[in-house]
Amino acid sequence: xxxxxxxxxxxxxxxxxxxxxxxxxxxxxxxxxxxxxxxxxxxxxxxxxxxxxxxxxxxxxxxxxxxxxxxxxxxxxxxxxxxxxxxxxxxxxxxxxxxxxxxxxxxxxxxxxxxxxxxxxxxxxxxxxxxxxxxxxxxxxxxxxxxxxxxxxxxxxxxxxxxxxxxxxxxxxxxxxxxxxxxxxxxxxxxxxxxxxxxxxxxxxxxxxxxxxxxxxxxxxxxxxxxxxxxxxxxxxxxxxxxxxxxx
Amino acid sequence: xxxxxxxxxxxxxxxxxxxxxxxxxxxxxxxxxxxxxxxxxxxxxxxxxxxxxxxxxxxxxxxxxxxxxxxxxxxxxxxxxxxxxxxxxxxxxxxxxxxxxxxxxxxxxxxxxxxxxxxxxxxxxxxxxxxxxxxxxxxxxxxxxxxxxxxxxxxxxxxxxxxxxxxxxxxxxxxxxxxxxxxxxxxxxxxxxxxxxxxxxxxxxxxxxxxxxxxxxxxxxxxxxxxxxxxxxxxxxxxxxxxxxxxxxxxxxxxxxxxxxxxxxxxxxxxxxxxxxxxxx
Amino acid sequence: xxxxxxxxxxxxxxxxxxxxxxxxxxxxxxxxxxxxxxxxxxxxxxxxxxxxxxxxxxxxxxxxxxxxxxxxxxxxxxxxxxxxxxxxxxxxxxxxxxxxxxxxxxxxxxxxxxxxxxxxxxxxxxxxxxxxxxxxxxxxxxxxxxxxxxxxxxxxxxxxxxxxxxxxxxxxxxxxxxxxxxxxxxxxxxxxxxxxxxxxxxxxxxxxxxxxxxxxxxxxxxxxxxxxxxxxxxxxxxxxxxxxxxxxxxxxxxxxxxxxxxxxxxxxx
Numbered sequence: 001x002x003x004x005x006x007x008x009x010x011x012x013x014x015x016x017x018x019x020x021x022x023x024x025x026x027x028x029x030x031x032x033x034x035x036x037x038x039x040x041x042x043x044x045x046x047x048x049x050x051x052x053x054x055x056x057x058x059x060x061x062x063x064x065x066x067x068x069x070x071x072x073x074x075x076x077x078x079x080x081x082x083x084x085x086x087x088x089x090x091x092x093x094x095x096x097x098x099x100x101x102x103x104x105x106x107x108x109x110x111x112x113x114x115x116x117x118x119x120x121x122x123x124x125x126x127x128x129x130x131x132x133x134x135x136x137x138x139x140x141x142x143x144x145x146x147x148x149x150x151x152x153x154x155x156x157x158x159x160x161x162x163x164x165x166x167x168x169x170x171x172x173x174x175x176x177x178x179x180x181x182x183x184x185x186x187x188x189x190x191x192x193x194x195x196x197x198x199x200x201x202x203x204x205x206x207x208x209x210x211x212x213x214x215x216x217x218x219x220x221x222x223x224x225x226x227x228x229x230x231x232x233x234x235x236x237x238x239x240x241x242x243x244x245x246x247x248x
Numbered sequence: 249x250x251x252x253x254x255x256x257x258x259x260x261x262x263x264x265x266x267x268x269x270x271x272x273x274x275x276x277x278x279x280x281x282x283x284x285x286x287x288x289x290x291x292x293x294x295x296x297x298x299x300x301x302x303x304x305x306x307x308x309x310x311x312x313x314x315x316x317x318x319x320x321x322x323x324x325x326x327x328x329x330x331x332x333x334x335x336x337x338x339x340x341x342x343x344x345x346x347x348x349x350x351x352x353x354x355x356x357x358x359x360x361x362x363x364x365x366x367x368x369x370x371x372x373x374x375x376x377x378x379x380x381x382x383x384x385x386x387x388x389x390x391x392x393x394x395x396x397x398x399x400x401x402x403x404x405x406x407x408x409x410x411x412x413x414x415x416x417x418x419x420x421x422x423x424x425x426x427x428x429x430x431x432x433x434x435x436x437x438x439x440x441x442x443x444x445x446x447x448x449x450x451x452x453x454x455x456x457x458x459x460x461x462x463x464x465x466x467x468x469x470x471x472x473x474x475x476x477x478x479x480x481x482x483x484x485x486x487x488x489x490x491x492x493x494x495x496x497x498x499x500x501x502x503x504x505x506x507x508x509x510x511x512x513x514x515x516x517x518x519x520x521x522x523x524x525x526x527x528x529x
Numbered sequence: 530x531x532x533x534x535x536x537x538x539x540x541x542x543x544x545x546x547x548x549x550x551x552x553x554x555x556x557x558x559x560x561x562x563x564x565x566x567x568x569x570x571x572x573x574x575x576x577x578x579x580x581x582x583x584x585x586x587x588x589x590x591x592x593x594x595x596x597x598x599x600x601x602x603x604x605x606x607x608x609x610x611x612x613x614x615x616x617x618x619x620x621x622x623x624x625x626x627x628x629x630x631x632x633x634x635x636x637x638x639x640x641x642x643x644x645x646x647x648x649x650x651x652x653x654x655x656x657x658x659x660x661x662x663x664x665x666x667x668x669x670x671x672x673x674x675x676x677x678x679x680x681x682x683x684x685x686x687x688x689x690x691x692x693x694x695x696x697x698x699x700x701x702x703x704x705x706x707x708x709x710x711x712x713x714x715x716x717x718x719x720x721x722x723x724x725x726x727x728x729x730x731x732x733x734x735x736x737x738x739x740x741x742x743x744x745x746x747x748x749x750x751x752x753x754x755x756x757x758x759x760x761x762x763x764x765x766x767x768x769x770x771x772x773x774x775x776x777x778x779x780x781x782x783x784x785x786x787x788x789x790x791x792x793x794x795x796x797x798x
Binding site for chain 3: 038039144173174175176177178198199200201202204205225228229238239240241242243244245246247
């Protein structure tokens with residue numbers, strides 16, 4: 001059954017300049033889906049719509065069978081509990097004035113989730129591969145990769161069903177990137193993952209399905225392996241051909 | 249490069265902090281002391297008129313023969329009350345307006361920003377004079393309220409700019425997707441992150457308020473007698489500045505030392521209050 | 530023959546903290562060298578040291594010779610002569626490298642005029658105009674007349690990077706230093722810019738110092754690489770050898786990571 005169903009969604013600031021143009025998409029529960037596109041493809045807008053930060057101009061998004069209703073604060077509270085996000089820049093996504101406990105426990109506090117907060121935070125830190133004794137430390141004491149792990153801990157601490165990642169490894173060094181991809185892959189075993197990226201290599205390594213966006217439209221979607229082996233759309237072929245490869 | 253940035257202000261920070269603490273502490277100590285003890289009754293005619301400084305009268309006497317040092321000490325108390333209350337009023341109104349503008353829709357934000365720009369184009373003192381003139385009686389309370397309102401426009405504009413910059417950060421988006429309400433975002437993320445810059449600005453505003461109150465008093469629009477505001481002392485010393493210069497010098501020194509002290513203190517506090525400036529990376 | 534750029538025992542420190550340690554390499558005329566490293570490896574600082582653009586707080590020791598001229602300790606006047614004529618820079622973010630208030634034509638005209646003055650004649654009016662358009666054509670910009678009239682914010686990121694490359698070429702440098710020139714670009718644009726750079730460098734016989742964290746990108750454009758880790762060159766050699774049989778642990782880790790993503794694309798991982 002579909003966890004998320006994007007139904008004919010459009011978004012634009014004016015009628016003749018649409019950022020997203022009639023996008024439809026089904027995300028199965030437990031899937032890991034890569035949304036791939038270049039700048040101007042609308043992938044970030046689609047992610048913001050899925051996060052409920054923006055309302056579509058037309059069409060609707062359904063989650064777990066119900067319409068994503070950004071106007072109802074009660075519905076959104078419940079939605080946020082099930083849908084969490086990781087962002088691109090681990091330097092900008094952590095409040096420099098909060099310590100690790102404050103940062104990671106934010107969803108617990110804001111969504112009023114009961115339980116022993118420090119213990120829940122420590123558990124989340126351990127599951128992203130960090131030491132549990134860093135609760136009192138501040139973001140500037142950590143490297144980029146560690147910061148991204150803290151951001152991922154914040155996203156999973158409330159045990160969401162759906163994790164949305166926006167270029168979550170693009171700002172990281174290569175050696176760090178591969179470790180964060182492995183971490184996300186491991187986490188994706190227990191939840192649904194939507195991974196927005198311009199990097200086909202990362203998506204290929206992480207996602208079993210992918211969706212290619214170009215100028216606000218989906219040009220091709222399907223199983224990653226099949227699309228890599230036999231791309232149908234010319235744009236998919238162009239993207240694949242543009243990725244620089246290591247010499248044989 | 250971070251090492252250069254981290255070490256230099258820390259060494260400077262500790263010195264400014266201590267100097268600021270010393271100056272402000274002195275004024276606060278004197279202000280508290282005046283509540284329980286004064287060298288002389290401020291209204292009593294205790295000596296000859298316009299006597300120069302002596303062991304009995306550290307700053308001499310005024311033209312009615314009242315002890316001048318006693319009045320300067322009371323002036324400390326008045327200056328602190330004026331500065332703190334004006335900044336509190338200006339800060340409360342200004343930060344609220346600034347944060348509202350930063351969160352508001354484009355149209356409302358533009359309207360607020362334009363209004364603030366127009367208000368700031370008028371000198372603080374002029375706005376304060378208008379507010380005092382609009383009220384019936386001149387009192388310390390009116391003067392403080394007037395200064396607070398005049399300062400709020402400056403605080404609001406700064407808050408708006410700082411808050412807008414913070415709102416662009418990914419941690420705000422992360423807070424929204426974590427379910428944090430907008431009030432929560434204001435108190436947990438926006439205010440803590442703009443506070444260091446804002447607090448230094450408050451110190452500047454404090455200095456402005458103290459000077460503006462002195463100016464109002466000097467013009468006869470401030471605290472009426474017997475409140476010994478430094479501005480009123482300066483005004484009274486005007487006629488005798490050549491025969492008894494201490495009457496102008498003493499309140500002048502008191503005023504300047506307090507304003508400088510507060511600024512140094514704020515600078516020092518900002519440096520130690522910032523987790524990214526504490527310790528080395 | 531003396532190499533175009535020779536770096537010998539370069540040490541960069543800030544407050545006694547080492548940023549680059551005992552670095553030596555050289556680039557001969559027409560040679561293409563890649564400087565690979567992750568953030569904090571000192572690769573960009575090395576490029577800045579090569580042209581005397583280091584911030585004041587950084588202390589440099591050792592020898593850097595660019596076009597036969599010692600760079601470290603050289604007066605600004607001498608360095609200014611080297612920049613542009615011997616070596617020119619292309620940066621990562623073309624939007625900040627261009628002046629937002631000047632039309633593209635004006636920005637490109639400036640180095641052209643400087644080169645003409647260096648060669649002993651003045652370039653102005655329609656002659657200058659023609660040179661600007663010719664240069665924009667050489668970097669394969671479509672509709673050069675329209676682009677010349679545009680402001681930087683009116684053209685795409687890839688087009689801006691082409692303009693930046695045109696400006697670097699205007700002075701006909703012997704060495705082009707490109708610091709992560711494609712990192713901010715889309716993958717399809719990146720492929721185009723790499724092709725353009727490759728063609729230009731070959732055509733003009735320029736030397737290239739290509740700085741990047743991206744192994745496959747470096748592999749496409751250079752012959753030899755220097756791998757840097759925390760300010761130290763850990764491995765040097767021809768691209769195929771270094772990437773094919775890495776000797777140092779750090780290089781090996783980088784190559785394994787890069788090949789993992791490649792493998793995923795091939796469907797083998």
